[in-house]
Amino acid sequence: MAWAAEGNYEAMVLACIDPRLQEPVRNYLADRQLKGKYSQFVIAGSAIGVTHPAFKDWHKAFWDNLGTSIQLHKIKKVIAITHRDCGAARIAFGADKVATAAAETETHGMALADFRKQVAERQPALAVETGLMALDGKIEMFA
Ligand SMILES: [Zn+2]
Numbered sequence: 001m002a003w004a005a006e007g008n009y010e011a012m013v014l015a016c017i018d019p020r021l022q023e024p025v026r027n028y029l030a031d032r033q034l035k036g037k038y039s040q041f042v043i044a045g046s047a048i049g050v051t052h053p054a055f056k057d058w059h060k061a062f063w064d065n066l067g068t069s070i071q072l073h074k075i076k077k078v079i080a081i082t083h084r085d086c087g088a089a090r091i092a093f094g095a096d097k098v099a100t101a102a103a104e105t106e107t108h109g110m111a112l113a114d115f116r117k118q119v120a121e122r123q124p125a126l127a128v129e130t131g132l133m134a135l136d137g138k139i140e141m142f143a
Contacts, residue, residue, distance in 0.1 A: 008073075008074045009037050009038060009039065009069075009073040009074060009075050010034055010037040010038055010075065010076060010077060011034065011037070011038045011039075011075050011076065011077040011078060011079050012038060012039045012040070012041060012065075012066055012069045012073075012075050012077075012078045012079070013025070013029060013034075013038045013039070013040045013041070013078075013079045013080075013081065014040075014041050014042075014043075014046050014047060014050065014062070014078060014079070014080040014081065015040065015041075015042050015046050015080075015081045016042070016043070016044060016045055016046040016049075016081075016082065016083055016086055016088065017042055017043060017044050018044075018083060018086065018087070020083075020135055021081075021083050021133060021135070023137075024133060024135070024136070024137035025081055025133065027137060028081070028133070028137060028139060029079075038075075038079070039069045039073055039075065041062055041065050041066070043058060043061075043062065044087070044088040045082070045086060045088025045089060045091075045092060046080055046081055046082045046083070046086075046088075047080040047082055047111055047112055047114075047115035047130065048082060048086070048088055048089050048092050048093075048108075048111050049062075049088055050062035050063070050115070051111065051114050051115050051118055052092040052093075052111065054091055054092045055088070055092070063122055066078060066122075066123060066126075067123070070123065070126065075126070076126070076127055077126060077127040077128065077129060078119060078123075078126055078127075078128055078129070079128075079129045079130075079131075080112065080115050080128070080129070080130045080131070081130075081131050081132075081133050081139065082108050082111065082112065082130075082131075082132050082133070083132065083133045083134070083135070084101070084104055084132065084133070084134050084135060085098075085135060086098070089104075089107065089108065089111070092111075093107050093111075104132075105132065105140070108132040108142075109132075109142050112130035112131075112132070112142045113130075113142070115128075115130060116128045116130055129141065130142045130143075
């Protein structure tokens, strides 16, 4: 664990505050052998909360925290996980845009693409992974 004491961690994880997703997200990261190797930023809507204009007052806190985690923890990557049936996604995009699984996939796909673009602009050295998680913990990654 010497590398951990030196402050070299793998990732910052960005996830939603929804209580139903806390354990699925934790389990997903454990399955990826990331236990103890990530910092975490939890905010309503996850990537949607830190990019969509509906939540503009929240954006700065995330980007500042991401910068801090890069500096302090030497993370290499940000992993953003949004989820199905997300109340924040409904507020941001409207009920019609998340009314069916297909519409929801398309909406989150666009939101996650916007997130990747903003990370590339603000932190070009950082790798980005984005995924949409179902309530049962199954995740679809978008690239
Ligand atoms: Zn949510």
